[in-house]
Amino acid sequence: MKQVKFGTDIYIGTDALTKLNDFQNERICVVTDNFMVESGMINFVTSNINDSNEHAIFTDIVPDPTIENVVSGVEELSKFNPSVMVALGGGSAIDAAKAIKLMGMKLDIIKEVTLVIIPTTSGTGSEVTDFSVITNKKENLKYPLVDDLLQPDIAILDSRLVETVPPTITADTGMDVLTHALEAYVSTEATDFSDALAEKAVELIFEYLERAYVDGKDSEAREKVHYASCLAGLAFNQVSLGLCHGIAHTVGGKLHLAHGRINGILLPSIVQYNSNENQRALERYATLARKQGLSNSKGKVAVRSLVNRITELRAKLNMPANFIDAGFTKDDVTPHLATISEEALLDPTTKTNPKTPTKEDVRQIVSK
Numbered sequence: 001m002k003q004v005k006f007g008t009d010i011y012i013g014t015d016a017l018t019k020l021n022d023f024q025n026e027r028i029c030v031v032t033d034n035f036m037v038e039s040g041m042i043n044f045v046t047s048n049i050n051d052s053n054e055h056a057i058f059t060d061i062v063p064d065p066t067i068e069n070v071v072s073g074v075e076e077l078s079k080f081n082p083s084v085m086v087a088l089g090g091g092s093a094i095d096a097a098k099a100i101k102l103m104g105m106k107l108d109i110i111k112e113v114t115l116v117i118i119p120t121t122s123g124t125g126s127e128v129t130d131f132s133v134i135t136n137k138k139e140n141l142k143y144p145l146v147d148d149l150l151q152p153d154i155a156i157l158d159s160r161l162v163e164t165v166p167p168t169i170t171a172d173t174g175m176d177v178l179t180h181a182l183e184a185y186v187s188t189e190a191t192d193f194s195d196a197l198a199e200k201a202v203e204l205i206f207e208y209l210e211r212a213y214v215d216g217k218d219s220e221a222r223e224k225v226h227y228a229s230c231l232a233g234l235a236f237n238q239v240s241l242g243l244c245h246g247i248a249h250t251v252g253g254k255l256h257l258a259h260g261r262i263n264g265i266l267l268p269s270i271v272q273y274n275s276n277e278n279q280r281a282l283e284r285y286a287t288l289a290r291k292q293g294l295s296n297s298k299g300k301v302a303v304r305s306l307v308n309r310i311t312e313l314r315a316k317l318n319m320p321a322n323f324i325d326a327g328f329t330k331d332d333v334t335p336h337l338a339t340i341s342e343e344a345l346l347d348p349t350t351k352t353n354p355k356t357p358t359k360e361d362v363r364q365i366v367s368k
């Protein structure tokens with residue numbers, strides 16, 4: 001038996017933020033980062049919280065949130081005693097808010113809260129997933145937590161909030177979406193339900209990501225990429241991910257490089273690796289390539305067209321093709337290879353990869 005999970009109510013469109021008006025006589029804590037306050041974007045939220053509620057704003061979130069970040073968040077939030085938590089920001093603010101709720105509730109410090117997520121990047125899909133990625137700085141480790149308590153109650157998708165995302169972050173987060181969709185598509189747990197979500201996400205990314213990158217004010221492209229991010233999140237929340245994320249999590253703990261950028265470097269090699277000597281993955285990628293109009297062929301030729309489309313998109317987004325292009329030297333990467341190979345195999349997302357990798361496989365993929 002497989003579960004088809006749709007645990008979050010999703011509100012979309014330029015009037016979706018008015019959903020916040022439904023809250024009456026609540027204690028609402030907004031978890032966000034300094035940029036949202038300094039840029040004034042916080043007003044999208046505060047202007048929709050009505051006067052019957054009390055609200056507080058917790059801004060102490062750093063990119064790639066750390067365990068310390070989560071602990072201080074629990075301490076701060078316990079003083080306010082919220083009944084509603086609203087996370088506003090990219091994956092970092094969202095994951096921090098989710099982990100604060102999880103830790104606070106597990107330790108009985110925070111009581112049951114309604115969790116509302118308002119993403120301001122189009123990438124992680126974290127607004128609809130029961131994942132939260134937290135960094136352990138001491139051990140240079142990034143780790144996905146998975147728990148039912150992390151599943152948001154409400155997601156609000158208003159693509160006006162992503163129009164200010166700079167091109168580099170648009171590219172990184174968009175490549176993260178493509179990776180989520182492709183990994184869900186070949187996951188060992190994939191179903192017709194997750195396929196439908198992943199196929200649509202891939203279609204929207206191939207059609208609109210470059211436009212959103214070139215012109216951040218292209219509202220149609222922004223909206224489509226924002227929805228693609230959520231669709232891919234819904235897909236992988238059901239069937240998990242694969243080796244690309246397994247490697248990206250451990251690499252992200254060691255090299256300072258955006259998560260989506262790491263995925264962009266690895267993704268073409270992962271598609272090639274998975275389709276080599278694995279008939280199911282080969283056929284799935286080939287089917288997807290045909291459905292996306294990339295090829296009329298079957299088998300390896302079709303898979304090659306998919307790999308080419310990914311590398312072409314990556315080049316158009318001016319993203320690096322390897323870790324040297326990304327500004328690292330061999331000496332930055334080589335000392336970590338043994339640990340990366342071990343940790344990637346232990347990462348929970350690797351479990352659903354269509355092929356079971358060895359440490360040597362991981363070493364070769366990263367070394368490329």
Ligand code: NAD
Pocket residue numbers: 033035036063064065089090091092093095120121122123124125126129131132133161162163164165166169172173176259260
């Ligand atoms: P991010 O949240 O780290 O944000 C990147 C930068 O963009 C920050 O400086 C932020 O202030 C800025 N920013 C955010 N919104 C903006 C806007 N509208 N305009 C201008 N600047 C804006 O980046 P992200 O890619 O959204 O999230 C990455 C994190 O999410 C990583 O820690 C990654 O591991 C995690 N992640 C989680 C999941 C999940 O399922 N929970 C999935 C993938 C990745």
